[in-house]
Amino acid sequence: MKLSQYNYNFSPELLAKYPADNRDESRLMVVERKTGKIEHRIFKEIIDYFNEKDVFIFNNTKVFPARLYGNKEKTGAEIEIFLLRELNRDLRLWDVLVDPARKIRIGNKLYFGDDDLLVAEVIDNTTSRGRTLRFLFDGTYEEFRAALYKLGETPLPKWIRDKVEPIDEERYQTIFATEEGAVAAPTAGLHFSKHLMKRLEIKGIESAMITLHVGLGNFRTVDVEDLTKHKMDSEQMHIPEEAAAKVNRAKEGGHRVCAIGTTVQRAIESSVSTNGMLKPCDGWTNKFIFCPYDFSVADSMVSNFHLPCSTQLMLVAAFGGYETVMHAYKMRAGLQPRTHRIQKQTIAREKTSRGESFLSDTSGFIGN
Numbered sequence: 001m002k003l004s005q006y007n008y009n010f011s012p013e014l015l016a017k018y019p020a021d022n023r024d025e026s027r028l029m030v031v032e033r034k035t036g037k038i039e040h041r042i043f044k045e046i047i048d049y050f051n052e053k054d055v056f057i058f059n060n061t062k063v064f065p066a067r068l069y070g071n072k073e074k075t076g077a078e079i080e081i082f083l084l085r086e087l088n089r090d091l092r093l094w095d096v097l098v099d100p101a102r103k104i105r106i107g108n109k110l111y112f113g114d115d116d117l118l119v120a121e122v123i124d125n126t127t128s129r130g131r132t133l134r135f136l137f138d139g140t141y142e143e144f145r146a147a148l149y150k151l152g153e154t155p156l157p158k159w160i161r162d163k164v165e166p167i168d169e170e171r172y173q174t175i176f177a178t179e180e181g182a183v184a185a186p187t188a189g190l191h192f193s194k195h196l197m198k199r200l201e202i203k204g205i206e207s208a209m210i211t212l213h214v215g216l217g218n219f220r221t222v223d224v225e226d227l228t229k230h231k232m233d234s235e236q237m238h239i240p241e242e243a244a245a246k247v248n249r250a251k252e253g254g255h256r257v258c259a260i261g262t263t264v265q266r267a268i269e270s271s272v273s274t275n276g277m278l279k280p281c282d283g284w285t286n287k288f289i290f291c292p293y294d295f296s297v298a299d300s301m302v303s304n305f306h307l308p309c310s311t312q313l314m315l316v317a318a319f320g321g322y323e324t325v326m327h328a329y330k331m332r333a334g335l336q337p338r339t340h341r342i343q344k345q346t347i348a349r350e351k352t353s354r355g356e357s358f359l360s361d362t363s364g365f366i367g368n
Contacts, residue, residue, distance in 0.1 A: 023193040052204030054256040059186040062177035065152025070112035092135035181213035188261030208243040212267040232286040259298035290314040
């Protein structure tokens with residue numbers, strides 16, 4: 001398929017600027033993949049579609065305050081740094097994005113904080129906006145990280161809001177986030193409240209926690225019409241033995257497996273055995289999923305609505321079927337948005353020999 005096939009009539013007005021008061025009360029779209037039938041529900045009602053011994057796979061990555069504002073030496077020009085990945089703990093080396101990039105060259109020093117609490121030197125160019133920085137800090141590693149946290153800002157995407165607010169530190173983080181390393185939240189998981197998680201547990205629906213640290217690939221645009229020529233950036237992932245065992249037990253028992261978000265789908269599809277079972281893994285993935293693609297692990301998925309021509313939308317369309325998903329997106333574009341940021345979920349349902357299964361992508365909830 002071609003890049004232009006994933007375009008749709010998008011307006012920034014479709015984006016909610018703030019989350020719903022309660023995480024699990026965003027709207028939910030339910031789509032039957034085989035028939036195209038669409039239902040409108042509330043997200044907490046997702047529990048009605050699953051039964052005992054079904055498994056939800058969550059991404060427990062934790063967002064760190066990755067956005068820094070500083071000044072360039074001599075000129076004092078204002079710059080923005082987006083921390084992507086720590087390359088070397090001892091040498092304080094980081095991969096970053098810089099803005100404006102044209103002003104930042106190898107050898108430049110950058111200063112952060114009113115009292116220049118942090119100083120960094122540019123030591124390499126990685127991409128047009130990418131740089132490698134060495135932070136010049138004499139304290140311990142713990143003191144260095146504390147300084148980053150003091151100066152850093154929650155990396156809320158600027159297409160949601162230009163300015164970060166106090167609410168974002170808590171709400172742009174899933175309630176089960178434990179493994180620090182992401183520069184963006186796995187947003188499908190943001191809709192799960194403590195109350196909903198407890199209801200899932202009481203009903204006997206299991207939770208399997210895996211990790212994929214969302215990185216640069218989440219922001220990189222697709223610049224080629226021929227999707228086979230697009231290359232994803234690698235992101236670190238970890239699938240524990242316990243999580244793999246839960247998922248495989250459910251599959252062997254004929255129960256449903258639901259991937260909560262596109263990051264989960266990419267991780268689990270990167271570690272599949274020849275017989276379609278999930279394998280433990282500790283490594284990296286640059287897997288790019290688009291139509292046509294046969295999914296091996298999950299038979300349902302939760303996800304939000306994604307921007308036009310994004311790799312996330314391509315993955316969701318591969319899971320739910322291109323025509324079905326694009327029709328749901330066009331229907332979503334015609335709905336009146338609320339004032340909340342995460343406002344619409346979509347579920348796609350499909351009648352199967354085991355009942356109904358679900359599909360969904362980040363920025364809504366979709367099921368098969």
